[in-house]
Amino acid sequence: MEFLPRIIFILILGVTAWLIFKRARYINRNIYLGKSQDRTDHKSERLRNLLLIAFGQKKMFKRPIPAVLHLFIYVGFFVINIEVLEFVIDGIFGSHRFFASIIGGDGLYTAALNLFEFLAVLILISCVVFLIRRNVLKVNRFKGEEMTHWPKLDANLILVFEIILMSAILTMNATDTLLQARDERYVATGSFFFSGLLTPLFQDLSTPTLVIIERATWWLHIIGILAFTVYITYSKHLHIFLAFPNTYYADIKPKAEMRNMPEVTREVKSMLGITDTTAPDHAAPEAPGEGMEIGRFGAKDINDLSWKNILDSYTCTQCGRCSSMCPAWQTGKKLSPRKIVMDVRARAEEVGNSLDSGGPGLEDGKSLFRDYITEEEINACTSCQACVEACPVMINPLDVILQMRRYMAMEESSSPQEWQMMFQNIETSFAPWKFPPSDRFNWAESLRENKES
């Protein structure tokens, strides 16, 4: 009979591992629906970004209050994982407070648990403040048409989840402390400060009731954590894992620099009669239909974007710092950089789900551009890079926007009329305005008047 909980625990652990493995494979496949793009250069700069921006939370501290609250949860998450390890060992081997039975319940063990409890309380407080910020204070960046329904529920569920997990651990310690005095099978530890504040609530309960509460909160905490981990793979909360690779693989180039399109370079060079030594294949004849296989110019759907654009979308935790800094969004335009990123993920999942159920995948008659993201959004961007600068995990919404502009201009010629005029002016007058090129140097006339003398 005493094996039963252990068998159940191992089964739950196994099922969780299998579910997470399947979800990880699914997400990985969706990310690689995007085009390949080499991001293995500049290793030391990438490592630096990983350490400072992901581990060090550097960019979070542009807004100190949420940064500190977030830091509590972040540090708590890391440190309390040590205790989760003990939970897993206890669950598999049927031990109780395994580490305490090895190193002794007082001293270091009690100190560590007091630290965990302290962090648990900080997490609790932070989550409550975050719930208030989201639902009562109505912080502007949590608003927006993309922040209704599931994204709004998701955000609240995560916070409630964490509050339940932390309450469980404190309740468990409080009842365990009481049981230590009543039953010697409970490993004796020193006293815990925070759960000690809760013991008066439980001290009048009978021993069997305390045992039930202690066990129930133990199971609630560990199953909660396992369930939460699976939940995360469906949630915006994925940033707790993906922030690290996303920061590592983020752009190293200056923010204003746009990536070159080598396929265009080849064509332009051959049009201008420049021999291209960098592209040996430029002489190969190109059949008209072949362009489609190479890929289209710019991005219409997620497979035109790079894998990093899709990784960006899975890393996004919808904090809205990008949109709150966006000049277009601030003046009420339809563009919200956060929505652009969220749309990329939504479309990647739509295509992924379709592929998994034997559906048409990308060939479903829909596309990211138009079905998710409209021209009006794309055309509102000033390319000011405020969104790129604002993102604490180095997501680049601008890159997606600019690739869609390329699709509009080069595949559809559907750029706004005024831009088409501007293109024409550059083509004919070599300036975006319609001035005769021969007038280009007229500005100097007043300065050069005495030139002959």
Added chain:
Amino acid sequence: MEYKVPTVAELAAAGETPDVLFWVGCAGSFDDRYKNVTRAFVKILNKIGIKFAVLGTEESCTGDPARRAGNEFLFQMQAMSNIQVLNGYEIKRIVTACPHCFNVLKNEYPALGGTYEVMHHSSFLQQLINEGKITMKGGGEFKGKRITYHDSCYLGRGNGIYEAPREVLEALDAELVEMKRSKAKGLCCGAGGAQMWKEPEPGFPDPKKAKDINVERAEEALATGAQTIAVACPFCMVMLSDGVKAKNKENEVNVVDLAELIDRSL
């Protein structure tokens, strides 16, 4: 005073090359207001005695607005022919007053075979000040005057140049005041990403909330109480001048480029 504006072709005819090419840009060549900035910068170059030249009518759009609006073909056509001209004249160093030209020449031409040492005029002026080649008249026109500086996106966030323009302004002995949103958090003037060439997309439908980006930014600049709004970009200049006009403050507050401020104080 007589100012020289030699072209690279004239120098080449005499068997010479300039130490630095001044890339004027389309706004610098055609925009009536901004031509004053071009002339101011040329005057500075003359006064300091730098061996510079311009391309004159051989200059052509860098292609930046086409690229930002998505027309990569047109951008690369422009870029390639410009690179042919620049490489033909064996140009090594370029200075420009336009952050958009600066960004494209510095960061995007190398991939197409055009690699030069490119400076924005704010860094260029800062260097001259630091080297003691530019010295301001004692008690210059702007001494003690309140100036605020508007960061151009393509200089600041785009290329990390925040301090050079501010150091140039500090050399004027002016009182530099920052706007609420400045440096990395600076608010765009609204013209970037080829918005300069089209009407903005619709904003808040509520007329009480409706406001163009440049007006929002101009309000922020005016709130500093500065009499002078310093800019370092031709498009920021247009947008902020319009914004200031929209607030009926054009008689009290000037929108001026760094080069003009230095030229007037020399």
